[in-house]
Amino acid sequence: MEGASSLRALLCMLVCVVTLSVVYGNLEGDVLYSLKMALSDPNNMLRSWDPTLVSPCTWYHVTCNQDDRVTRLDLGNANLSGHLVPELGKLERLQYLELYKNNIQGVIPPELGNLTNLISLGLYNNNISGNIPPSLGNLKSLVFLRLNNNHLTGPIPVELFNLPNLKVLDVSNNGLCGTFPSSGPFEHIPWDNFKNNPRLEGPELLGLVPYDTNCS
Template sequence: MGLSDGFFARVLALAAVMLTLLSPSTSSNSEGDALYTLRKSLNDPDNVLMSWDPTLVNPCTWFHITCNQDNRVTRVDLGNSNLSGHLVSDIAKLEHLQYLELYKNNIHGTIPAELGNLKSLISLDLYNNNISGTIPAQLGKLKSLVFLRLNDNKLNGRIPRELTAISSLKVLDVSNNDLCGTIPTIGPFERIPLNNFENNPRLEGPELLGLASYDTNC
């Protein structure tokens, strides 16, 4: 009887391990919740987000989502998808996100400061929308960022000096907004062409010795 009990105990233990391995991870669940929150904040007339089903815990099966081998979300590709609505701070829960592509939509509202917590982010493409408000200084924490394209929106305020600390930044475009103040000239800004700042009527030329001008019009 003891032998039999031991056998069944081992079978039950093995079954428990298998269930643990096959069950979606807690991280996948939280990432799915975050993406579904984004879906609810967007208007989607073409149903491009139809597959974003909250009953499917693992979002790696959803269209426009890419995951790594650990089933963590690394890409959200929703550029030119006829979406409107606004962004949500829950995006910051996608801890392994590398590419956030939401360009050429009709998204309004502001850029959540929480996006600065996406430490793995390589590309943030929000251009050609109707996003307003300021560029969050918290984006300066994105030390892996290479592409930051915010052009053709309704952004105002200064260009955050915190962005000068992103040594990996290769492409920055903030043209066609309503930014003001001066253009930084240090760090990655040394290699950004001036036409990437054009059509900001209140934005002045490059600042002197990296010192921002604090005029009253900004």
């Protein structure tokens, strides 16, 4: 009887693992498919993104961990256009979101601030507009934040000043305003990474930006 009980427990555990894998696979596949539908893909880079599959882990440009959770999305220089979708914030294990050198427009979804495992956010060389979401200050694992060569406006959010692991920040060639900090994680970031923002001044030595009412 004890052996039978152990077998039943093992089978139950296996069923739970498989069920969770399918649930998360379907959820993350749905998220990525919503991104595909929001993008124009003239080079058919997303041809393998089949929403009928249980898991997106076999799709091109998608990397998963051993638990079949999406950890990387590599679509840099893919000739994509369209916009980002807020559903991306549901990819809880995502570590690398690389969509640089495309023609992506619209805004950065605030929901990206939910990606607390994110190490690198690469959105440079696109046509993204709007403000930098303050919610990106939630990304405590973030090391690389590259937003340069877009059409971003407004201030650099104070929430970014306390990112403990940030090593590389580049917001050059945008339309940002206010002042940039030179303390905390910003201490060793070169001026070139802030240049060509006509209304951005600095540095702000205290790490707190005295935003004026015209900075928006």
